[in-house]
Structures are given as C-alpha cells and as structure tokens.
Amino acid sequence: MNAPRQTLVVLFGGQSAEHDVSRVTASHVIRAADPSRYDIIAVGIDRDGSWKVSPAHEWRGEGGRDTGESLSVGGAEVEPSAVLRSHAGAVVMPLLHGPLGEDGTVQGLLELLDMPYVGSGVLASAVAMDKGVAKRLFAEAGLPQARSVTMHHDECSPRNLLVLWDDHATDLFVKPANMGSSVGVSRVSSPEELAVAVEAAARYDNWIVIEEAVRGREIEVAVLGNRNPRASLPGEITPSKDFYDYEDKYVDDAATLTVPARLTEAQTEEVRRLAVHAYGLLRCEGMARVDFFLEEDGRGFLINEINTIPGFTPISMYPKMWEASGLSYPALIDELVRLALERHTARRRSTDR
Ligand SMILES: Nc1ncnc2c1ncn2[C@@H]1O[C@H](COP(=O)(O)OP(=O)(O)O)[C@@H](O)[C@H]1O
Ligand SMILES: [Mg+2]
Structure with missing residues (x-):
C-alpha cells in the first residue's frame, strides 16, 4: 500500500x-x-x-x-x-x-x-534550553543532579564569585544558561579562572550556571513520543580529554561513543526511567536526548540536561541509540513525522478554534 x-x-x-x-x-x-x-x-x-x-x-x-x-x-x-x-x-x-x-x-x-x-512545543523547548530553569524543575521533582547556582551576569561581581568559590570543594563548571554544543562552557579550578569563565559564558547569555564538577561517566538516553514516550537503550560518551567540548563533538571526532552503554540491567532500567520522567516533566514531545552523569560509588545517576533537538547525523548519539534499540535512521524520521502529525491533530481537538 x-x-x-x-x-x-x-x-x-x-x-x-x-x-x-x-x-x-x-x-x-x-x-x-x-x-x-x-x-x-x-x-x-x-x-x-x-x-x-x-x-x-x-x-x-x-x-x-x-x-x-x-x-x-x-x-x-x-x-x-x-x-x-x-x-x-x-x-x-x-x-x-x-x-x-x-x-x-x-x-x-x-x-x-x-x-x-517535529519535536517539542514552545514551553518544553524554552525550558529545556535554559539550563537554570530546567534545573529548578528537576529539583522540584526530586531528580538527582549536581549542585549548582544560576546567576545573572550583573550578580557575578568578583566578591560574589569569591564567596561562591570559598563555599565549595571541587572544580566548577561554568556555562551560559542558554546554549549547547559546549559553546561557552569551561571547567575551572581557581577563583581567577572562575572570573574568566564567567565572562566567556556571558558572551552567549546573561544567565550563567555555575556547578560542581562531577566525577562520573556520561550516559545519555534517547526518548521518543508524545503522551507515552519510550526510552532507547542508553549510550555512553567517553570524552577524549578533560570534558566533552565543541572540538571533541564536531571537529576531532575523538570522543568514543559506546551504544549500548556498559551498565547493569538495573542501571539501564533506572536511567531509562529517569529519562522518561524528566522528559514528561519538561513536557517534551516528539523527541529529546536526556543526558546524565553516572557517579559510581556515589550518588548514582545525576541528570545534566535535556536537548530537544539533539545532534541528528547517523553517527550522532540520538539516532545511534535508536538504531541499537531496533529503529533505523529512516524509520526514526518516519516516526518523528508521524508524531508531529499526531500532536497537531490532538492539539486541534483540544483547543477551541
Ligand atoms: N558538572 C559537570 N561535571 C563534569 N562535567 C561536566 C559538567 N557539566 C558539563 N560537563 C562537561 O561539559 C560538557 C558540556 O556541558 P553541557 O552541560 O552538556 O552543555 P551543552 O549544552 O553545551 O552540551 C558535558 O558533556 C561534560 O563533558
Ligand atoms: Mg551537553
């Protein structure tokens, strides 16, 4: 037919x-x-x-x-x-x-x-893009995550940054709240570096997220669907250096992607469950990639962020995780189109116009 x-x-x-x-x-x-x-x-x-x-x-x-x-x-x-x-x-x-x-x-x-x-609507797109706001919603739902503060650039005085620095025990990550692909992200290990990193992040957004550096593996899950989303098998990123930066993602192609990730069955189920929970929490639709750190011998899975339009080349994590879960790249495109039409029809029925 x-x-x-x-x-x-x-x-x-x-x-x-x-x-x-x-x-x-x-x-x-x-x-x-x-x-x-x-x-x-x-x-x-x-x-x-x-x-x-x-x-x-x-x-x-x-x-x-x-x-x-x-x-x-x-x-x-x-x-x-x-x-x-x-x-x-x-x-x-x-x-x-x-x-x-x-x-x-x-x-x-x-x-x-x-x-x-295709993909999430206005609300989920905006909230997932803003790491600071997304973290507040994760916290409210009790999802485990790294400790962080979100500050406006105008609050990042040298004095405030020093207080922040004195208040913690690990390296810190500094990121623009609204960005992706590791653009504007730095890892810092001194108060001097912190001030420089804040300025680097502020080139991309006035809102800046400062969080503890987590020592853990990077585990990701692909989620697909509207009201009843399903989660793929998880994958793992092993950065080639300090952290998974822009070069590693797109220039050198040096990071190692392992799909499925080497996890126990219980860990696999747990991270898939957390991914679907976070997806629904931000009201994602269509697709999203949910990223975690796995702090072994520590707090376990910590949610990092949700990407509502994840990298989508055939060697990107999102399609690779679906491939490993039995859904080919062309079939994934078909499914995304179907979900877009389904959502559009459902919204029409539910809005009085
Ligand atoms: N708190 C953290 N602890 C350890 N590594 C981190 C932390 N935050 C970010 N990273 C590293 O930086 C990369 C990019 O940060 P991320 O928050 O994912 O921003 P982006 O939206 O740019 O992908 C991550 O994939 C990870 O390698
Ligand atoms: Mg990321």
Whole structure:
C-alpha cells in the first residue's frame, strides 16, 4: 500500500553558534528521508537571520555538485511566514540547534501558522534550553543532579564569585544558561579562572550556571513520543580529554561513543526511567536526548540536561541509540513525522478554534 506523499520542510542553519552543526544534520536527514514518501523543501536560515530556500539541485547534488557532509545556506531570500504558508499540509522539521531555533522561538512561529512540526512545543523547548530553569524543575521533582547556582551576569561581581568559590570543594563548571554544543562552557579550578569563565559564558547569555564538577561517566538516553514516550537503550560518551567540548563533538571526532552503554540491567532500567520522567516533566514531545552523569560509588545517576533537538547525523548519539534499540535512521524520521502529525491533530481537538 502506498502511503500518501508528504511534504517536509527542513529548517536548518540558524543564528546560533551551532549553525554549522545544523547544516551537517540537515544534509543527512535530507539524504535519508525516503524519496518515495517525502517531497523535501530545504529552507536555510543564514547567520544574519535571513531565510533562503535552497534550490533542489543543490541539496540533491545534481549537476556535478556534491552536497557533501554539510548543506550550505543559499538561494533566494524569502519571507519566513510566507514561505511556510506556501507549503500548506507540510510537516516542518526544525533541525536548528541552540538559541533562536531550539528554544521555542521558531516553534512559536509554527504555532502561529498552525503547522505540524517535529519535536517539542514552545514551553518544553524554552525550558529545556535554559539550563537554570530546567534545573529548578528537576529539583522540584526530586531528580538527582549536581549542585549548582544560576546567576545573572550583573550578580557575578568578583566578591560574589569569591564567596561562591570559598563555599565549595571541587572544580566548577561554568556555562551560559542558554546554549549547547559546549559553546561557552569551561571547567575551572581557581577563583581567577572562575572570573574568566564567567565572562566567556556571558558572551552567549546573561544567565550563567555555575556547578560542581562531577566525577562520573556520561550516559545519555534517547526518548521518543508524545503522551507515552519510550526510552532507547542508553549510550555512553567517553570524552577524549578533560570534558566533552565543541572540538571533541564536531571537529576531532575523538570522543568514543559506546551504544549500548556498559551498565547493569538495573542501571539501564533506572536511567531509562529517569529519562522518561524528566522528559514528561519538561513536557517534551516528539523527541529529546536526556543526558546524565553516572557517579559510581556515589550518588548514582545525576541528570545534566535535556536537548530537544539533539545532534541528528547517523553517527550522532540520538539516532545511534535508536538504531541499537531496533529503529533505523529512516524509520526514526518516519516516526518523528508521524508524531508531529499526531500532536497537531490532538492539539486541534483540544483547543477551541
Ligand atoms: N558538572 C559537570 N561535571 C563534569 N562535567 C561536566 C559538567 N557539566 C558539563 N560537563 C562537561 O561539559 C560538557 C558540556 O556541558 P553541557 O552541560 O552538556 O552543555 P551543552 O549544552 O553545551 O552540551 C558535558 O558533556 C561534560 O563533558
Ligand atoms: Mg551537553
């Protein structure tokens, strides 16, 4: 039986520091989406925020062009809501990482236009993007996590930082509350470094998270679904150096990904349960990757963060964990599209309009 054809609008690029990562993801998703089912429209968002429709021959690699590993943003500039509206019936895949893409802003535009889209809605996207707010919700639900404080940049006086420093026993991690891909993240082991790290984080967000460095393994779980989400088998990241930084993630490709993670059956079940709990807590929909530290001989699993638009190349953790759990990359795309349509229909029924 032939399923009806579905138009997919793939949104990629974006204005965040994770622009390049998104271009790599988009090129893979477009190549993997079943051509007998999907008509693809690739819409790139340039670093300056302008929207451009990529001519099909560019992303298909026709005419001797090789799209390679990364789709470039090019083509005629368009007005965002006009181009989206011109594809009535399409499902939108926002493959945008970081602020102004993963944080609920683009999702808000899609809500206004009443279009189905892949992944979390406005609230979950915004809350998961803000590490400080997400931590407060995790704490309220009793989810175990590292000790942290979230401060506005204007509260980070040398004196306050010194008090903070004197108050703890380990190295600290400093991060912009709203960012991803380890951009602006530093590990510090002296008060002088702390002040420098705060300034580095403040380049990306006025809100800054300062937390204890955890000595533990990094375990991640892929979650998929709307009202009854399921969790994949967990995976493990072993950074090649001090911590899993931007270079390790995207440049050197040196970190080791182990899927499934070597855990006991009880640990596997526990981390999957925690992942689904956290996912529901932030009201995630569609997909998210939930990241943990495992402090062995200590507090056990500590939740670190939720990524509502995780890295999505075939060698990224999210698809790899589903592959190991029996769901192939193309089947995962089909499932995400189905979930987007399901959510859209359910929301229409539940909102009086
Ligand atoms: N509290 C912490 N203890 C130990 N390592 C950490 C801590 N916070 C972050 N890291 C390291 O830094 C990396 C990036 O930090 P993370 O909070 O995941 O931010 P991002 O959203 O940029 O991925 C993590 O994958 C981990 O290697
Ligand atoms: Mg992370």
